[in-house]
Amino acid sequence: MKLQSENSLTVVKNISKITNFLNSSIAEDFWTDWKWQIKHSIRDIETFEKKLGIKFPLEEKMKLQKTIERFPMSITPYYLSLIEADNYSNDPIFRQAFPSIEEMNIDQSDLLDPLGEDKDSPITGITHRYPDRVLFHVSNRCAMYCRHCTRKRKVGDVDFIPTKEEIMEGIEYIRKTPVVRDVLLSGGDPFMLPDEYLDWILTELENIPHVEIIRIGTRTPVVLPFRITDDLIKMLKKHKPIWINTHFNHPREIVPDSIEALRKLADAGIPLGNQSVLLAGVNDCTHIMKKLVRKLTQNRVRPYYLYQCDLSMGLSHFRTPVGKGIEIIEGLRGHTSGFSIPTYVVDAPGGGGKIPVMPNYLVSWSNNKVILRNFEGVITTYKEPDNYENNNCDLDCDNCNLYLKMESPEKVEPVGIKKLLDDCNDSISLTPDGTERIEKR
Ligand SMILES: *Cc1c(COP(=O)(O)O)cnc(C)c1O
Ligand code: SF4
Helix, strand or coil, X not given: CHHHHHHHHHHHHHHHHHHHHHCCCCCHHHHCCHHHHHHCCECCHHHHHHHXXXXXXXXXHHHHHHHHHHCCCCECHHHHCCCCHHXXXXXXXXXXXXXXXXXHCCCCCCECXXXXXXXXXXXXCEEEEECCEEEEECCCCCCCCCCCCCCCCCCCCHHHCCCHHHHHHHHHHHHCCCCCCEEEEECCCHHHCCHHHHHXXXXXXXXXXXXXXXXXXXXHHHHCHHHCCHHHHHHHHCCCCEEEEECCCCHHHCCHHHHXXXXXXXXXXXXXXXXXXXXXXXXXXXXHHHHHHHHHHHCCEEEEEEXXXXXXXCCHHHCCCHHHHHHHHHHHECCECHHXXXXXXXXXXXXXXXXXXXXXXXXXXXXXXXXXXXXXXXXXXXXXXXXXXXCCCCCCHHHCCCCCCCCCCCCCCCCHHHHHHCCCCCCCCCCCCCCHHHHCC
């Protein structure tokens, strides 16, 4: 019930801001027109000051101006209307949307392409890092430019607008690469593309027999919920398993308009996930995160990942120690529904992919017992079986008492630690390239 009253309070505040914004001369249906929202996005400091009814000191304003010349600003009127002007400087919406002069403090550890996406790119627009799935950048436009964006270097940069030819080459790459069974459409924001164009991409991908699922990463439900139109839903429903991941970072972003967008997507039968970024001064708090994940699940969105803020240029003021993320997970596991707990990950600088990090629950281990602790601090013993018969796997499925009769057994070379664990693989160690001791042999 508390949620309800909070929401209606926001609505009242929003309506007064909306009327402010519209100068009461434009009818309300423009407000819910996503193209109108994009066209009227706030891209300069003066307009921002005017809309919010604030004034920055001159010196700060000049620095802000410099900041947006380097990292452009673009805020939808809708997302701006969620800012509480009275206390804007601490507002989580403000901090995600409006530049901080600290973005110009480039830290020693900042990297231009921290996730090595360009290195793992066999072809423009495709990042192929994991064995069975690819990231496919189909758009470089975003409804709003998040200040904490990993791809800050690309967003808004005209040089990175993928052409139709480039998209076709990406599709060709996927067609010619049969191990790819999962395609993640990303950007930018794929929902910034026109319906027909996205429909074309989805149709092409779906005609590739080895593509089993398509995922779309979009922040539109958060910053431009009106993009989730009935026509878009109708188009999406035609396509084969599509999963959507959105990007809510704070419970204040879950308001009637975004709730409605999520309802439409969930009602269309699309499984919804959420990826949050841990941001200092925005959501680096166990209570905020607990509230966020509860509100998400209440709206049929499964929290998927919580990202450690990466090492992109100009994000140092947003970074927290990794310990903060572990503390948040400690505050969630056991304390709230298991399926509302995201996996906390550090995206490995240099391109190692996502590495899960969490509190330790395994206290000790002997040859037949494990000692575990739960969220309350209870320490317990799990007695392991005395006569477990291991199925020594030699990949000869026809003569195995487990049932895995596959039409086309996967013949993929095992990678990493799994390779060391596999029964039928002779590898006994992994050695980094350039290990001097080995090279001397
Ligand atoms: C995150 C990511 C994926 C998808 O990873 P999942 O753990 O399957 O969600 C795929 N490719 C790249 C390059 C990624 O960064
Ligand atoms: S929506 Fe995503 S890609 Fe776009 S600016 Fe925000 S974080 Fe970056």
